[in-house]
Amino acid sequence: MPSWAEFQPYIVTGLALGGLYALSGVGLVVLYRATGVLNLAFGAVGAMGAFIAYSIIKAGNPGWLGWITCILFCGVVTLGYGMVFGPLLAGRGPLVQSVSTLGLALVLFGAVDLAWPTTAGQSPTISFPTDSSTVFTVGELSVSWTQLIALLLGIVITAGTGAFLRYSKLGTAMRAMANDREITATLGVPVRRVEAAAWLGCGLLAGIAGIMLADISALDDTTLVFTVVISSLAAALIGRLRSITVTFVAALVIGLVHDLVTPITQIDNYQDMTPFVLAAIALLVMSRTQVMTRSREEG
Amino acid sequence: MSHVIDTADTAGPKASVGRRGPAMDRRALTRATVIVVLLLLALFALPPIMSAYYTITMIQVAIYSIVTLGLGLLVGRVGLYSLGQLAVLTIGAWVGARLLFGTSQPYILVIIEAGLATMIIGSLITLPALRLRGLYLALITLMLAGAVAVVLQTLNFPNGGGGFSGYNGSQLHVPQIRRPSFAGTDPAFYRFSVIVAIVMFLLVFAHLRTRPGRAWAAIRQSEPSALAAGINTTFYKLWAMALASFVTGVAGALLAGADRVLFSIDFPIQNSIQLLAVVLMGGAFSLAGAVVAAFLQSLLPSALYNLWHVQDDWLIILFGVGVMQVLATAPGGLADQFPKDMKRLYGAIRRLFGGSRGAHAVSTARKGGDPA
Numbered sequence: 001m002p003s004w005a006e007f008q009p010y011i012v013t014g015l016a017l018g019g020l021y022a023l024s025g026v027g028l029v030v031l032y033r034a035t036g037v038l039n040l041a042f043g044a045v046g047a048m049g050a051f052i053a054y055s056i057i058k059a060g061n062p063g064w065l066g067w068i069t070c071i072l073f074c075g076v077v078t079l080g081y082g083m084v085f086g087p088l089l090a091g092r093g094p095l096v097q098s099v100s101t102l103g104l105a106l107v108l109f110g111a112v113d114l115a116w117p118t119t120a121g122q123s124p125t126i127s128f129p130t131d132s133s134t135v136f137t138v139g140e141l142s143v144s145w146t147q148l149i150a151l152l153l154g155i156v157i158t159a160g161t162g163a164f165l166r167y168s169k170l171g172t173a174m175r176a177m178a179n180d181r182e183i184t185a186t187l188g189v190p191v192r193r194v195e196a197a198a199w200l201g202c203g204l205l206a207g208i209a210g211i212m213l214a215d216i217s218a219l220d221d222t223t224l225v226f227t228v229v230i231s232s233l234a235a236a237l238i239g240r241l242r243s244i245t246v247t248f249v250a251a252l253v254i255g256l257v258h259d260l261v262t263p264i265t266q267i268d269n270y271q272d273m274t275p276f277v278l279a280a281i282a283l284l285v286m287s288r289t290q291v292m293t294r295s296r297e298e299g
Numbered sequence: 300m301s302h303v304i305d306t307a308d309t310a311g312p313k314a315s316v317g318r319r320g321p322a323m324d325r326r327a328l329t330r331a332t333v334i335v336v337l338l339l340l341a342l343f344a345l346p347p348i349m350s351a352y353y354t355i356t357m358i359q360v361a362i363y364s365i366v367t368l369g370l371g372l373l374v375g376r377v378g379l380y381s382l383g384q385l386a387v388l389t390i391g392a393w394v395g396a397r398l399l400f401g402t403s404q405p406y407i408l409v410i411i412e413a414g415l416a417t418m419i420i421g422s423l424i425t426l427p428a429l430r431l432r433g434l435y436l437a438l439i440t441l442m443l444a445g446a447v448a449v450v451l452q453t454l455n456f457p458n459g460g461g462g463f464s465g466y467n468g469s470q471l472h473v474p475q476i477r478r479p480s481f482a483g484t485d486p487a488f489y490r491f492s493v494i495v496a497i498v499m500f501l502l503v504f505a506h507l508r509t510r511p512g513r514a515w516a517a518i519r520q521s522e523p524s525a526l527a528a529g530i531n532t533t534f535y536k537l538w539a540m541a542l543a544s545f546v547t548g549v550a551g552a553l554l555a556g557a558d559r560v561l562f563s564i565d566f567p568i569q570n571s572i573q574l575l576a577v578v579l580m581g582g583a584f585s586l587a588g589a590v591v592a593a594f595l596q597s598l599l600p601s602a603l604y605n606l607w608h609v610q611d612d613w614l615i616i617l618f619g620v621g622v623m624q625v626l627a628t629a630p631g632g633l634a635d636q637f638p639k640d641m642k643r644l645y646g647a648i649r650r651l652f653g654g655s656r657g658a659h660a661v662s663t664a665r666k667g668g669d670p671a
Contacts, residue, residue, distance in 0.1 A: 038434060040441070088627040095433045099380055099579070100626045102572050106619030109569055110612040226568045230445045237438050269453040276439075276446035280427070283439055287430040 002263040008141050010259040013216075016147035018255025019154030020212050024232035025239070025247040026158050027205030030165070032241050033178035034198035035086060038098040039078070040229060044108035045203060046210020047224035049074040051116050053211055054124050054219060063129065071207030077108075078203025079196060086195055105225065112221045126214040150212055157205065158248040165244075170197055227272060231258070234275030238282040254278055341493055346486040354485045356601040358557045361492035364593035365499045365550035367578050369543035371592065372503055374575070375583030376512070377539040378519040379433060381425075383440035385571035386447035387544055389563075391417040391551020396561055397457045397465045398552075399476050406479035410495065410552040417548025422541045429536045444571040448563075456561035475559040482556075492553055499546045500586060511538050573615060576622040582632025591634050 024042060032038050052073055053066035081104050089097045116124065128146050136143055165171035173194045176184040185191045213228055231254050239247035254275050261271040349357060366388050373379040381387075395413035398404065404412075424443055428436040457465030458473050482491035506512055514535040517525040526532050555561060577595040582588025595618075603609035629636040 038438075085623065085627060092626070095378075095380055095437065096626055098434065098437065099575070100623055102382070102575065103619045103621070103623035103626070106569070106572060106576060106622065107616050108619075110615030110619065113615070114610065114612040222568065226445055230442050233438050234442060237435065241434070270449060272449040273446045276442040279439060279442055280424070283427040283431065283435060286435075287427040 006263040007260055010262050011256065012141060012143050012147055014256035014259030015252060016150040016216055016255070017259060018252035019151035020209050020216065021228075021232045021235055021255050022154035022248045022251035023157045023205055024209045024228060025235035025251045026161050026244045027202045027209070028232055028236045029239060029241060029244050029247050030161055030174070031198050031202040032094070032236070034174040035082070035177070035195045036094045036097060036181070037082075037086070037101065038094065038233075038236075038241070039101050039202055039206075040098055040233075041078075041081070041101040041104040041108065042202070042206045042232070043210075043225045043227075043229035044105040044112075045074045045077050046206040046213070046228065047221050048077070048108045048112050048210075049207045050126060050210040050214035050219055050224060051112055051124070051221075054116075054126050054214070057126070058124075066126075067211050070211045071204055074207030074210060075200050075203035078206060079200045082199030083196060086199070087192070105229075109221060109225050112225075116221075118221075124219045126211065126219050128215055146212075146215060150216060153208065153212070154248065154251070158244055162244055170194060174198060231255075231275040234279035234282075237279050240286065250278070250282075338493070338497065342490055346489055349486075351485065352601070352605060354489055355557075356598055358485065358489045358492050359597035359601075360593045361489065361496045362550050362553045362557060363596045364590050365496050365546050365553070366574065367581065367592035367596065368496075368500060368503055368586065368589040369545075369547045369550075370574060370578045371581075371583045371586075371589045372507075373539055373543050374578060375585070375588070376507065376519060377515045377536060379429075379536060379539065380437040380575070381440040381540075381543070382437055382575055383442075383444035383447070383571050384543075384547060385566060385574050386440075386444040387417060387421050387547045388551045388554065389447055389451060389566045390420055391548030392555045392561055393451075393454075393456060393551070394548065395552025395555040396476050399555060400457050400465050400474075406477070406482075406556065410549050413552035414545040414548040417551060418541045418545040421544030421547070422537055425540050426537060429540060430533050441571075444568050448566070448568050451563035451566065455563055458560070473560055476555050476561070478556045478559075488557060492557065495549065495553055499549060500589075503542065503546065504586065506542060511535060511542075515539055569615065573618055576618040578632075579625050580618065580621040580632055582634030582636075584631055585634045588632050588634035591632070595633075 024046075028039055028042060049070035053070035056066040056069055057063055081101070085097075085100055089100055165175055173184065173189045174197075176187070176189060177191065177194060181191060209228065209232075210224060213224060217223055217227070232251060235247045235251035235254055238250035239245075257278070258271050258274040261274070262268050345357065346354065366384060369387075370381060370384045373381050373384075391413045394416045395409055398409045398412060399406070402409070425436060425439065428439040455466040458467060478488055479491065482488040507515075514525070514530050517528060517530055518532050518535060522532055558565075574596065577592040578589070581590075581592025581595055600609075600611055600614050603614065604611075625632055631639075
């Protein structure tokens with residue numbers, strides 16, 4: 001067993017990773033609650049955005065242009081998908097609607113693979129100017145601005161979304177739609193517009209998560225498309241696809257466990273299994289207490 | 300226990316047979332004849348005329364038709380969306396390869412053992428999710444796909460080494476996975492795969508026509524109603540999962556013999572999702588759809604690469620568009636939609652020519668219209 005000092009740096013990286021998973025998880029939960037769609041293309045959209053940002057920056061443009069393009073691209077693509085397929089699939093149940101987003105994920109995955117083929121030797125990277133600037137050091141531990149920003153983003157987005165859902169008019173409408181779409185529509189809420197806002201928000205978060213993870217984790221399509229989605233989905237699942245607070249905590253735990261395993265050589269190869277293991281345990285607990293759900297929620 | 304469903308469903312066909320028996324019988328007979336003829340062609344006419352490249356491809360089609368059969372059963376018959384069926388296949392392939400290297404058991408016994416082992420693993424992992432809403436199953440199987448990929452990267456497929464993993468990384472000459480003595484060559488193994496696939500289709504068909512099939516149909520319609528009708532929904536969902544895992548495990552053990560050397564990089568996560576896409580495109584609601592899906596999964600990429608060197612990525616994009624299109628406009632998939640479209644096309648052509656030129660024009664127009 002490695003000593004405590006060996007674990008310390010991974011607390012920092014784990015929390016940074018967890019913060020980004022939290023941000024993604026919250027994006028997924030909010031969209032799911034507002035529209036009944038679990039956006040499985042979340043990671044794929046973010047990956048494509050990150051690769052576009054990479055190309056823009058590589059062409060000699062300033063970094064901020066790439067980041068903003070990435071975030072806007074993700075917002076537009078997600079919004080576009082939601083506008084086209086949301087109405088087409090409305091009333092088909094969450095399961096079919098969520099599986100349909102896998103189609104988008106496949107399209108983007110194939111496109112990324114075509115446009116940015118994996119070449120041996122040089123792998124694309126994205127780096128922020130904040131990567132090497134140290135905010136503070138605790139003992140031998142140094143925390144970079146990027147890591148701090150990642151964790152803070154997770155906290156701010158979670159708290160902000162919570163407040164938004166609780167206090168704003170749009171947020172109230174989203175919560176109402178999570179309860180019952182038809183009744184909400186009857187009460188005069190512009191359902192389509194509220195859904196569009198949710199899709200756009202989810203897309204923008206996908207962009208932020210994509211570009212940040214490309215820096216912190218790796219600019220690699222399989223990682224960004226699947227690992228990110230799987231980790232943040234596990235967090236959302238532990239939050240029962242409802243609670244953003246539980247999702248936030250679960251995401252931090254997943255990020256922490258994932259990175260803290262690194263120094264333990266016996267199992268460090270299996271660190272990417274963390275979300276699966278934690279989600280499986282959560283499911284075991286949940287299936288003990290779950291009662292029969294309403295038929296409307298069935299897929 | 301599930302008497303309400305039982306009587307309702309068994310009374311249906313009997314009553315209709317009583318009313319219009321001969322017509323129904325003739326239709327079923329025609330269909331059975333067509334299937335038997337096609338299978339005989341696949342077994343005896345195809346192997347001599349196929350090139351080595353397409354023989355290998357058709358082995359994959361036969362094997363993947365078992366996989367898509369299992370996934371189609373889950374999606375179309377029970378309404379369970381599994382995103383990790385390729386992971387289940389790799390579990391079967393791993394167990395099969397390990398047994399083929401480690402023991403001298405007959406191949407067919409190994410196939411069954413691999414199926415049973417996969418069945419146990421698949422059922423245990425999905426049991427908690429099966430008690431919950433369908434979305435949770437989709438999520439946990441997606442995570443399973445990721446987890447199995449991670450494990451495989453470290454564990455690797457057995458290649459004749461010792462220990463539990465049976466993997467020896469420093470081996471210069473990698474021994475091949477053995478095949479049964481009666482199916483050593485590619486054409487013989489192709490026939491063997493087709494026969495195993497037929498047995499698996501019959502196994503699933505038998506399930507669909509009996510008690511579990513009726514229970515699954517009730518669950519797919521509405522789980523609360525099925526529960527109210529006295530069906531143990533978790534038990535029958537688990538049964539479906541176990542059956543699908545079993546056939547997929549069998550397919551995995553076949554795949555081990557077909558590929559002879561297995562590499563973990565040949566089973567990336569995206570293939571799990573692609574598999575669901577082709578099953579939905581092929582048609583999840585019919586057994587024929589499983590065969591169409593297998594052609595989409597295995598023959599289409601090979602043929603397109605062979606003919607025009609089309610990259611796999613284009614197909615991933617095509618399947619992505621396809622799955623969105625199928626879910627939005629044609630839930631029955633190709634197996635359901637294609638005959639309908641043909642019928643509509645025939646009707647349109649008939650209306651176009653039928654009025655003015657009579658029966659002869661119709662028959663020629665029909666011939667002309669079919670290839671489209």
